[in-house]
Amino acid sequence: MNRLTLTNQVCFPLYALSRQVTAHYRPLLEQLDLTYPQYLVMLLLWETDNQSVSAIGDRLLLDSGTLTPLLKRLEQKELVSRTRNMADERQVSIQLTDTGRALREQAATVPEQLQQRLQLTDQQAISLRDQLVTLLNQLTNE
Amino acid sequence: MNRLTLTNQVCFPLYALSRQVTAHYRPLLEQLDLTYPQYLVMLLLWETDNQSVSAIGDRLLLDSGTLTPLLKRLEQKELVSRTRNMADERQVSIQLTDTGRALREQAATVPEQLQQRLQLTDQQAISLRDQLVTLLNQLTNE
DNA sequence: GTTTATTTAATTGTACACAATTTAATTGTA
DNA sequence: TACAATTAAATTGTGTACAATTAAATAAAC
Numbered sequence: 001m002n003r004l005t006l007t008n009q010v011c012f013p014l015y016a017l018s019r020q021v022t023a024h025y026r027p028l029l030e031q032l033d034l035t036y037p038q039y040l041v042m043l044l045l046w047e048t049d050n051q052s053v054s055a056i057g058d059r060l061l062l063d064s065g066t067l068t069p070l071l072k073r074l075e076q077k078e079l080v081s082r083t084r085n086m087a088d089e090r091q092v093s094i095q096l097t098d099t100g101r102a103l104r105e106q107a108a109t110v111p112e113q114l115q116q117r118l119q120l121t122d123q124q125a126i127s128l129r130d131q132l133v134t135l136l137n138q139l140t141n142e
Numbered sequence: 143m144n145r146l147t148l149t150n151q152v153c154f155p156l157y158a159l160s161r162q163v164t165a166h167y168r169p170l171l172e173q174l175d176l177t178y179p180q181y182l183v184m185l186l187l188w189e190t191d192n193q194s195v196s197a198i199g200d201r202l203l204l205d206s207g208t209l210t211p212l213l214k215r216l217e218q219k220e221l222v223s224r225t226r227n228m229a230d231e232r233q234v235s236i237q238l239t240d241t242g243r244a245l246r247e248q249a250a251t252v253p254e255q256l257q258q259r260l261q262l263t264d265q266q267a268i269s270l271r272d273q274l275v276t277l278l279n280q281l282t283n284e
Numbered sequence: 285g286t287t288t289a290t291t292t293a294a295t296t297g298t299a300c301a302c303a304a305t306t307t308a309a310t311t312g313t314a
Numbered sequence: 315t316a317c318a319a320t321t322a323a324a325t326t327g328t329g330t331a332c333a334a335t336t337a338a339a340t341a342a343a344c
Binding site for chain 2 (some may be wrong): 296
């Protein structure tokens, strides 16, 4: 097998599918005035409010170079507040505003709407997710 | 199940894994002075030389807004040439230079090196790839 | 055959990603 | 306690992504 072709590599389908799935999120998230990475940050904060930039970065595998401007945009939309941590002035605490918390209800239907758009059964979705998570853990715990 | 969490969605593992895998390519591609998307374009051209911008875009699912500046960078590195198609002046033909063709040999070991880095067996890689490709085709043939 | 519609790249503007560096705060250590 | 090492964000710079628009060439319709 000639591996030096597009379709014979794992990475291209991964790269292309990731972008296609994000594209399917886009019209749904547009209604919330969120980009996909912004949505991921909001998901994290809805789960656990009041996290530092690096704590968010650890979960999303993003650094401050990406997160700082992104968080400033969420702040401009008044979805989060950014305040220096009193106990450790190096850290910046990200907290949901009332508007940010309220957005959660509007976002509640996004996952099922997406699954419909992707035409995935629960089984397919869970199976694929588990495989991806396994490989992801393999790569990040090195 | 509460779907409105990070790990319970298919898309985040896909997004994160794609970036992690690309990160594993990076040190290998750095030796070729290529970014990952640039590498994808080179893979296409090594397979079939002399393609239009839109033909490349159809395969990679990228538009001219992404490809035009990327191809100009490949041109600056003297890996490709960009010339208006004589038969249809709207199109720009992308052709490998001698340097571009020669790079193929240096790139030959990238796939196996990557597979080693990812610690994937052939079976795992093929199985995952096939699932991703199936879903990708599902999403793009709509 | 001219006008209209479509196609192809390029351009403009916004928002990630990420490497590398900088700045400030905290921790560890002699 | 000073001082070096580490940590956390921010900053700077490059390179994608992608929506929206523009400009030029070709195709289609009348």
